[in-house]
Amino acid sequence: MASATSSDTFPQMGSLGDVHMSAERRLPDSPVNPVMETRDLNVFYGDFHAVHDVNLAYGRHEITAMIGPSGCGKSTVLRCLNRMNDLVAGAHVEGGVLYHGQDIYEKNVDPIAVRTQIGMVFQKPNPFPKSIYDNIAYGPRVTGMKVDNMDDLVEEALRGAALWDEVKDKLKQSAYGLSGGQQQRLCIARTIATKPDVILMDEPCSALDPIATARVEDLMLELRNEYTIIVVTHNMQQAARVSDRTAFFTARPDETTGNRTGLLVEYDLTSTIFSNPNDKRTEDYISGRFG
Amino acid sequence: MSSTSSTGAGPSFGTGLPGAPIDLGRKARPAETAIKAVLFASAMLSVAITIGILVALIEPVVHFFAEVPFREFFSFDEGTRFAVFPLITATMVTTVIALLVAVPLGLGAAMYLSEYASRRARKILKPTVELLAGVPSVVYGFFAVMFVTPTLLQDILGLGVGFTNALAAGLVLGVMIIPTIASLAEDAFSAVPQALRQGSYAMGANRMQTTLRVVLPAALSGVAAAIVLGLSRAVGETMIVALAAGSQKNFSLNPLEGMQTMTGFMATTAGGENPVGSTSYNTLFAVGLTLFVITFVINMISIALVRRYRQAY
Amino acid sequence: MSIAATTARETVQLATGRSRERSPGSLVFLGLLWFSLFFGVMVLVVLIADTAIAGAGRFDADLVTRYDSTLTPERTGFRAGILGSLWLMLFTALMAVPLGIAAAVYLEEFADSRRWYNRIIEVNLQNLAAVPSIVYGLLAVAVMALIGIERKGIVLGGAIALALLILPVIIITTREAVRAVPEEIRQGSLALGATTWQTTWRQVLPSAVPGIATGTILGLSRAIGEAAPLLMLGLASSVRFDPEGMMSPITALPIQIYGLSSSSQDAFQEAASAAIIVLLVMILGLNGLAIFIRNKFQRSW
Ligand SMILES: Nc1ncnc2c1ncn2[C@@H]1O[C@H](COP(=O)(O)OP(=O)(O)O)[C@@H](O)[C@H]1O
Ligand SMILES: [Mg+2]
Numbered sequence: 001m002a003s004a005t006s007s008d009t010f011p012q013m014g015s016l017g018d019v020h021m022s023a024e025r026r027l028p029d030s031p032v033n034p035v036m037e038t039r040d041l042n043v044f045y046g047d048f049h050a051v052h053d054v055n056l057a058y059g060r061h062e063i064t065a066m067i068g069p070s071g072c073g074k075s076t077v078l079r080c081l082n083r084m085n086d087l088v089a090g091a092h093v094e095g096g097v098l099y100h101g102q103d104i105y106e107k108n109v110d111p112i113a114v115r116t117q118i119g120m121v122f123q124k125p126n127p128f129p130k131s132i133y134d135n136i137a138y139g140p141r142v143t144g145m146k147v148d149n150m151d152d153l154v155e156e157a158l159r160g161a162a163l164w165d166e167v168k169d170k171l172k173q174s175a176y177g178l179s180g181g182q183q184q185r186l187c188i189a190r191t192i193a194t195k196p197d198v199i200l201m202d203e204p205c206s207a208l209d210p211i212a213t214a215r216v217e218d219l220m221l222e223l224r225n226e227y228t229i230i231v232v233t234h235n236m237q238q239a240a241r242v243s244d245r246t247a248f249f250t251a252r253p254d255e256t257t258g259n260r261t262g263l264l265v266e267y268d269l270t271s272t273i274f275s276n277p278n279d280k281r282t283e284d285y286i287s288g289r290f291g
Numbered sequence: 292m293s294s295t296s297s298t299g300a301g302p303s304f305g306t307g308l309p310g311a312p313i314d315l316g317r318k319a320r321p322a323e324t325a326i327k328a329v330l331f332a333s334a335m336l337s338v339a340i341t342i343g344i345l346v347a348l349i350e351p352v353v354h355f356f357a358e359v360p361f362r363e364f365f366s367f368d369e370g371t372r373f374a375v376f377p378l379i380t381a382t383m384v385t386t387v388i389a390l391l392v393a394v395p396l397g398l399g400a401a402m403y404l405s406e407y408a409s410r411r412a413r414k415i416l417k418p419t420v421e422l423l424a425g426v427p428s429v430v431y432g433f434f435a436v437m438f439v440t441p442t443l444l445q446d447i448l449g450l451g452v453g454f455t456n457a458l459a460a461g462l463v464l465g466v467m468i469i470p471t472i473a474s475l476a477e478d479a480f481s482a483v484p485q486a487l488r489q490g491s492y493a494m495g496a497n498r499m500q501t502t503l504r505v506v507l508p509a510a511l512s513g514v515a516a517a518i519v520l521g522l523s524r525a526v527g528e529t530m531i532v533a534l535a536a537g538s539q540k541n542f543s544l545n546p547l548e549g550m551q552t553m554t555g556f557m558a559t560t561a562g563g564e565n566p567v568g569s570t571s572y573n574t575l576f577a578v579g580l581t582l583f584v585i586t587f588v589i590n591m592i593s594i595a596l597v598r599r600y601r602q603a604y
Numbered sequence: 605m606s607i608a609a610t611t612a613r614e615t616v617q618l619a620t621g622r623s624r625e626r627s628p629g630s631l632v633f634l635g636l637l638w639f640s641l642f643f644g645v646m647v648l649v650v651l652i653a654d655t656a657i658a659g660a661g662r663f664d665a666d667l668v669t670r671y672d673s674t675l676t677p678e679r680t681g682f683r684a685g686i687l688g689s690l691w692l693m694l695f696t697a698l699m700a701v702p703l704g705i706a707a708a709v710y711l712e713e714f715a716d717s718r719r720w721y722n723r724i725i726e727v728n729l730q731n732l733a734a735v736p737s738i739v740y741g742l743l744a745v746a747v748m749a750l751i752g753i754e755r756k757g758i759v760l761g762g763a764i765a766l767a768l769l770i771l772p773v774i775i776i777t778t779r780e781a782v783r784a785v786p787e788e789i790r791q792g793s794l795a796l797g798a799t800t801w802q803t804t805w806r807q808v809l810p811s812a813v814p815g816i817a818t819g820t821i822l823g824l825s826r827a828i829g830e831a832a833p834l835l836m837l838g839l840a841s842s843v844r845f846d847p848e849g850m851m852s853p854i855t856a857l858p859i860q861i862y863g864l865s866s867s868s869q870d871a872f873q874e875a876a877s878a879a880i881i882v883l884l885v886m887i888l889g890l891n892g893l894a895i896f897i898r899n900k901f902q903r904s905w
Contacts, residue, residue: 527736
């Protein structure tokens, strides 16, 4: 089992009641008209087979959570969704990743165009060593977005990330002066400033304290109205609180090499995964957490 | 989200319709491609420089050997005008003296820095040692001639050396390469895993025993690389030997005598009146090529040794 | 365990540890290490003191404002050499800095280190850093012949030699500075749809500027003290006019010092000693500047 999570960090939130809250949306059993899909996705780092045959569909305006013990390939799958794995030397992808029906791994697809549509927020807040304003304006500037009024766009993005009121008087100050939680919301604001379609988040709260975590989670629920969100988390309560659907991954050791290859165990509505999972491994993992 | 304004005319799928075709096709980025080509060319320039050095040296050398027989160049006889071996032996003499100075002192400094000094002390002491590498070699050469030979060797030690001699040149050369050896050796010592030291302490060894019997052997290939690089520096150094070792070919291994090294010969010849293309001018390149080949081989050995200890840990 | 017991045990350990570290052999060894460390510094102190005393009579305005003179050795000056060295530094920097940064950026941000040609570049760079400086002089001679310039001892030739000489230094230090910029910054930029070059130009390089500046200045401070490659290019030690362009014949301070050190006249040796102090001050100034930039602007991530 993976590292100890924070069931004790959120005593006030860790109830199954939240799960039903997100299930209230009464979603169909599988995503209709998904924004993204992975088809038989296999990922290798050199000779190491990191992820095996993942088939997943991500629903529009839904939050999809990917959970599982650490090292099971969640981040790897996530990085495939906007071709950030291209940047890892030796990484090699087989199978397909469909975005609006288009395979983003096809030869004539531009990874940069992919990333302008599919943004990413990282585990550790990584603001640029620039002013708050320039952090937001950077994306629109480099992608050559037509912007009538940058000030308005910056305000819109910061409001969208629920950060405007906290920073509106210090837009020209360094982003490094912000708290960790504020920095992470700045990174989210920076991402929505380029008006993406999908936002990928890789354990966006794992470096934050509980209060900052709660704010980011609220923000995710709000952003769901406009964006499709795919989030990796090792915090199961977080998945339960915010996500509509949950994919559970695990890692299976190879008989011959002993290498641990990640695979998708079960994918369903979050309420089903947490209350009535199909697979024994899911149930073990969930109950291991919820004691 | 009240103040939403007329921003973002670009595609906005966050609020747009599903199924709208999205252009993910490759865009030509001519500026990006051009910049990458320029950067690549700049990096390749370093390879071009090496090839250029070889071509630049070989062409005059071909002319040289058209006029001077091989056996006259590869001759030990200092009386033969183009003999190279007396120059090589002189280089050997100054280099060996330099290493006798620099190896113990460089390794000693490296051991202190890596095994004894605190982090804070190291931050001050290391640049202090490296100061020595910042002094121009012509200054060292002047110091050898003005101080080391007359005051140290003649007056204090009472040696019967002349105005120029290999000993003074070698000693000062040694001081100059101390930082080269110290710095690389310190890297090698620091790369030795802490666990090895702790194992040694656990068996009751003290710091000196640990340093000499555990750290030094474990870092041996790195230490060898440091010494070899110091050797390369000593062989290629010019101004100290040009000023202090002598400007007469002398086939001798006696460090108390004056003798002309390879680089000393090149400095003297370049300073004289030798018309481009003349045989004596081409000698410069023949000796230069010999020097380049020798240092090239030495450097490759050093690089291979460094790679070995990087792999070990 | 009680506090008293813990303390007692530590005391015992300390005591035995100390006695082992204080054995005569250990102390001698430590003394030798100290000697190794400070031997160089002692030499440096003697060198500077001896030279300063020898040149003490010549710390006057003539030293830096007058050209060299054989008629009045006691008033000879190094104006041409100082200006020549400054000009050489300027043109060396103009050639070596952009090329060095470009090569470093390619190797760190664009190159796939598993490709054979990139590996060749790597090994070659390490090797070039250890090629004797005098060989770079010969290379510059060949380059000058290649571009058809026959004039000897001019700014251009000297600058080419010094630029080639410090190029590996600049590449290596720039790579270190670029590598120190955290990977998260690059990922953040690329995830927003920036290209590799945009990321390099707008994120990596601005953050690496202090490190690059430090490395460049240290490289230049090495170039300014070099004499051997300049000798190959035929720089004269006596020039009695100021440099006025790339094609202008010049001398350099180290060349003038070399020229005077073989003179037997006391006045010239005194002047050379004073000139050495000037050269050391210039180099020390550059090093001080580099350290200042590093301490003042270097970001610790
Ligand atoms: N850049 C990389 N190079 C090589 N192996 C990697 C790299 N990134 C991840 N891995 C390996 O791939 C497997 C999956 O890692 P990851 O996707 O980070 O898992 P998770 O996010 O679920 O913890 C792990 O065994 C990890 O060691
Ligand atoms: Mg992960």
